[in-house]
Amino acid sequence: MGGGGQQREEGKTDSGKAGGVYTWEDVQSHCTKTDQWVVINRKVYNVTQWAKRHPGGFRVLYHYAGEDATEPFSAFHPDQKFVQKYMKALQIGELAATEPSQDRNKNVRPIMKDFQDLYVKVLALLMVRYFGTNWIVTLLCAVMLATAQSQAGWLQHDFGHLSVFKKSYWNHVVHKFVIGHIKGASANWWNHRHFQHHAKPNVVLKDPDINMLNLFVLGDSQPVEYGIKKIKNMPYNHQHKYFFLVGPPLLIPIFFHLQIIQTMISRRYWVDLVWFMSFYIRYFYCYVPLYGVIGATALLFFVRFMESHWFVWVTQMNHIPMEIDYEKHQDWLTMQLQSTCNVEQSFFNDWFSGHLNFQIEHHLFPRMPRHNYYLVAPHVEALCKKHGIPYQTKTLWQAFSDIVT
Numbered sequence: 381m382g383g384g385g386q387q388r389e390e391g392k393t394d395s396g397k398a399g400g401v402y403t404w405e406d407v408q409s410h411c412t413k414t415d416q417w418v419v420i421n422r423k424v425y426n427v428t429q430w431a432k433r434h435p436g437g438f439r440v441l442y443h444y445a446g447e448d449a450t451e452p453f454s455a456f457h458p459d460q461k462f463v464q465k466y467m468k469a470l471q472i473g474e475l476a477a478t479e480p481s482q483d484r485n486k487n488v489r490p491i492m493k494d495f496q497d498l499y500v501k502v503l504a505l506l507m508v509r510y511f512g513t514n515w516i517v518t519l520l521c522a523v524m525l526a527t528a529q530s531q532a533g534w535l536q537h538d539f540g541h542l543s544v545f546k547k548s549y550w551n552h553v554v555h556k557f558v559i560g561h562i563k564g565a566s567a568n569w570w571n572h573r574h575f576q577h578h579a580k581p582n583v584v585l586k587d588p589d590i591n592m593l594n595l596f597v598l599g600d601s602q603p604v605e606y607g608i609k610k611i612k613n614m615p616y617n618h619q620h621k622y623f624f625l626v627g628p629p630l631l632i633p634i635f636f637h638l639q640i641i642q643t644m645i646s647r648r649y650w651v652d653l654v655w656f657m658s659f660y661i662r663y664f665y666c667y668v669p670l671y672g673v674i675g676a677t678a679l680l681f682f683v684r685f686m687e688s689h690w691f692v693w694v695t696q697m698n699h700i701p702m703e704i705d706y707e708k709h710q711d712w713l714t715m716q717l718q719s720t721c722n723v724e725q726s727f728f729n730d731w732f733s734g735h736l737n738f739q740i741e742h743h744l745f746p747r748m749p750r751h752n753y754y755l756v757a758p759h760v761e762a763l764c765k766k767h768g769i770p771y772q773t774k775t776l777w778q779a780f781s782d783i784v785t
Contacts, residue, residue, distance in 0.1 A: 497535065497562060500528040505666050513670055522679060526686035532562045533691060534734020534750075540570060543749045560655020561662070565636070568652050569643045578746055582704045582719035589695070590704055595619075595626060599704030620784045632688035633681055693780055694732065697723060698739035701782035702772075714769060716743045721772035723779045725754060732776075740771065 504524040511517045539555035542548050556567045573588045580586035582599075590598055594613040597603045606616065614622075644653045667676040703718045710718070723729055723737035736742060738753035741760055748756070764771040774782070 497528045497532045500524050508670055522682050525683045529687045530690040532558060541746050543747050556655055560652060561658045564656055564659035566640050566644050566649055566652040566656060568649045569640050582699055582702060584706045601705050623784055628689040628692040629685055631692055633684035696783050697779035717769050721774060723774055723776050729776055
């Protein structure tokens with residue numbers, strides 16, 4: 381089915397069809413109703429049949445989720461409405477996704493950033509050793525460690541999306557090192573959560589990032605549902621107040637930490653567990669002689685506390701204020717745009733968010749290197765405007781305030 385989307389030269393035939401145009405009946409004869417479709421490199425593929433013959437992933441993948449299922453195509457070629465809808469974005473994505481292999485200097489940036497995070501941690505340790513453990517030095521050390529941890533979070537995100545090295549193998553290897561040894565987390569745990577988020581952002585029961593464990597109700601439909609069912613686990617009318625006490629302070633040091641340990645043990649992610657333990661062995665080896673066991677543990681918790689605030693505000697500003705609802709079976713592009721917004725570009729915003737202020741572009745091109753987002757953003761915005769799809773960009777302060785309003 382790989383050639384089904386190709387426009388042939390005039391007068392040429394393919395499988396008995398002049399001009400390479402296929403009717404919907406022709407397509408149906410080779411697939412089932414449950415087959416899924418993708419558009420890749422200007423071709424239309426039956427991904428269900430393709431996967432049976434060619435195991436493995438696609439470099440640029442756009443999922444066609446039955447947008448016109450109730451309206452059969454009169455013909456099946458690149459001029460079809462749904463192909464046109466993604467065509468320009470695909471071309472942009474292909475160009476941007478191949479840029480790192482042509483520019484090795486840009487490809488090295490995340491690797492150098494990895495060493496920069498380690499340098500900051502080494503500098504924080506040397507500062508404490510030289511100047512002592514007074515409150516001012518300890519506070520400065522904690523801020524430096526939290527900054528390194530947060531920036532390492534954006535770094536592992538790059539490797540997790542396979543957007544640094546040309547070969548997936550090296551992305552996976554370095555991802556385990558960064559998220560395990562530098563951050564003290566699990567690569568497999570992150571992959572399992574994050575890939576679900578990208579597949580169904582802001583879809584209740586399918587996106588783990590909006591699973592609030594009944595602590596908060598999100599969107600427009602969930603509060604109504606809880607009201608009808610009289611679910612009163614928390615005083616939800618005050619959630620905008622206790623959010624500051626429960627969300628940012630506790631997500632990483634408590635919830636994520638316990639979930640990571642439980643996941644690694646229950647699913648036998650032993651390699652991840654070794655990397656996870658190496659983080660704590662290194663940390664306590666460096667800081668127990670300076671602060672003692674209790675002091676070093678308290679310092680680590682405070683670092684996690686600050687890192688958690690950084691993480692929550694950055695990751696939630698692009699999604700929580702957007703549409704949150706149960707599965708609507710929308711086409712892929714509309715689903716991504718309705719659940720995602722951007723934050724204005726600036727040097728600080730790019731650094732502070734790890735370029736995830738370009739969240740729309742990241743969701744449309746998940747394997748695109750982050751330094752390319754600003755290149756495609758104008759084209760994506762123009763494409764969305766052309767097809768009447770909302771494309772939202774906010775200031776950093778507005779994005780923060782929208783989380784709790």
